[in-house]
Amino acid sequence: MSNPEIAQSVLAAGIRTNVHDLGSGPPVLMIHGSGPGVTAWANWRLAMPVLARQARVIAPDMVGFGYTERPAGQRYDMDTWVAQAIGVLDALDVEQTDLVGNSFGGALALALTIRHPQRVRRLVLMGSVGVPFAITPGLDAVWGYAPSLARMRELLDIFAYDRNLVTDELAQLRYEASIRPGFQESFAAMFPAPRQRWVDAMTSNESDIRRIAHETLVLHGREDRVIPLSTSLTLSNWIPRAQLHVFGQCGHWTQIEHAARFAQLVGNFLSEAGADEPKRLNG
Secondary structure: OOOOOOOEEEEEOOEEEEEEEEOOOOEEEEEOOOOOOOOHHHHHOOHHHHHOOOOEEEEEOOOOOOOOOOOOOOOOOHHHHHHHHHHHHHHOOOOOEEEEEEOHHHHHHHHHHHHOHHHEEEEEEEOOOOOOOOOOHHHHHHHOOOOOHHHHHHHHHHHOOOHHHOOHHHHHHHHHHHOOOOHHHHHHHHOOOOOHHHHHHOOOOHHHHHOOOOOEEEEEEOOOOOOOHHHHHHHHHHOOOEEEEEEOOOOOOHHHHOHHHHHHHHHHHHHOOHHHOOOOOOO
């Protein structure tokens, strides 16, 4: 049986990258979070087919995650991930894209927008890292994950507000995903303790964030125990053209716990008439 998590392979900044590319229309690049065993498909599987009705959805596995190659001696840092994301756009001949980032992917989306503003049209940040905050016990547990079925079950309970989502089957699937060859080795290498430094390393400068000229949608689950709601409040205050939507009765899995509302909200935001867009940011 084919694995839906494996899609096409492109060479992005020298890294053989697993990329989902579906639908047609204005491109939207979707960047996943940093949970153990995560893939782009696992993160965006409910949103991708809905958004693909109106857009070209591009969702890569970032290096260190999923089915993208893990080169020996690979550095895992924001410079690497931003270069890889730009490499994906270049490989697929995408000049400018809408950009959706989840958690870790939000920090990456922020950094990419700051460094390459002309490559981004609109920005969506969901449960995003990228501004200063004290690491939560939830995030420390996620990044400190050591493989076991019991630990995975505990993490899923942290991620989700609705415990009915956390079935034994899901825990088994995510546990098995986390122990695929190479997955845990790269994951453990990325976020060794003390882990506050990795939160700090993903932070963009306040002055740079305040200069973001793009229309931005900031999303967060009110009961998020992994990334505090305060990060999205900060982002919505700092980004001049930001709007904020907070989902009640929702943890860190906005795109799963409120899948239909998430897809509708993002789809509406990205398809709004562009008369209010800033003049093309590359001059």
